[in-house]
Amino acid sequence: MQESRQLILDGPLRVWALDSVSLATREHDATIVVTGSHAQLLGGHPESALNAAARLAVFNDAGGVVAPSRLDVLDERETAAVAVAAASARIGEASSTYHEGVISAANSTAMADGASVGMRVVDYIAQVVGRAAEAGVS
Numbered sequence: 001m002q003e004s005r006q007l008i009l010d011g012p013l014r015v016w017a018l019d020s021v022s023l024a025t026r027e028h029d030a031t032i033v034v035t036g037s038h039a040q041l042l043g044g045h046p047e048s049a050l051n052a053a054a055r056l057a058v059f060n061d062a063g064g065v066v067a068p069s070r071l072d073v074l075d076e077r078e079t080a081a082v083a084v085a086a087a088s089a090r091i092g093e094a095s096s097t098y099h100e101g102v103i104s105a106a107n108s109t110a111m112a113d114g115a116s117v118g119m120r121v122v123d124y125i126a127q128v129v130g131r132a133a134e135a136g137v138s
Contacts, residue, residue: 017094
């Protein structure tokens with residue numbers, strides 16, 4: 001199966017669905033990046049967290065997030081990041097993460113931005129996009 005990258009929402013704040021975090025580039029700076037990737041860092045290397053300065057990043061917990069995770073590293077960058085429960089969304093499928101994912105973990109930046117465990121990721125993203133629209137972000 002080929003990895004997919006799809007623009008889900010083209011508005012005040014773009015929302016991208018990337019099946020793999022490796023598909024993230026500078027093109028995704030200042031956007032919302034929803035991935036199907038595991039929230040764990042590859043080999044524990046912080047530089048593998050995300051290759052874009054996204055506004056918000058979403059990952060899959062793959063059954064549990066162990067520190068150090070992408071969420072921790074992105075928190076240090078002041079980037080909101082959440083993981084969805086593997087039981088709620090298919091690993092490797094960003095579309096499933098977006099449409100079906102339920103937040104199982106959130107970094108401090110995301111929690112300050114309104115994320116909470118048990119919240120549907122699509123609802124959290126709608127709140128973030130709504131606030132951006134009200135603020136006139138483009």
